[in-house]
Amino acid sequence: GENAEQHPSTLSVQEGDSAVIKCTYSDSASNYFPWYKQELGKRPQLIIDIRSNVGEKKDQRIAVTLNKTAKHFSLHITETQPEDSAVYFCAASSSNYQLIWGAGTKLIIKP
């Protein structure tokens, strides 16, 4: 069936360094790829998304790159800050109107 695999499951980086989280999807028809951030005890919130007609999208310190041929996309966070500590979920659209979600990556920013 359709799936989205996310790596790594936990990522610990020094404050100020960059963090990269990767997501691989299976459905070649997927055309929408969002990233959500969930802080402890809070709701998931969209931080950035990309559609299949674009290879890269940037919003200040965060960016997403998409490789449709290889069926993977990545979240890049530069100059990490303590408030970036959270769980990040990737998702890929499926043909039946739902999103296929990754299992999440816990990002820890070390002071």
Add this chain to the structure above:
Amino acid sequence: DSGVTQTPKHLITATGQRVTLRCSPRSGDLSVYWYQQSLDQGLQFLIQYYNGEERAKGNILERFSAQQFPDLHSELNLSSLELGDSALYFCASSARMRTGSYNEQFFGPGTRLTVL
């Protein structure tokens, strides 16, 4: 605040019981999604409704059911509850979408269900 509301915030009940969780989507959103998130786990998609009709089904147990009413609010019914049903249940909504098009899902604050 996402504009999506969920009630109640917390629910504590016993095994074998039945509960109803309620969700009101953002004004104008026609799609409602239900998710289950167990402790330190990912988001498990349960079911989606679009303008009152079931649109997609995920890993929803037969003991669970949902519906979306004409005013677009949605309810998730959980019956014959088991200890393993303890989780955070999120509702999300998104704007009207053309076939094949996707929009941001806005999540509510969630309902924390504890089954004792």
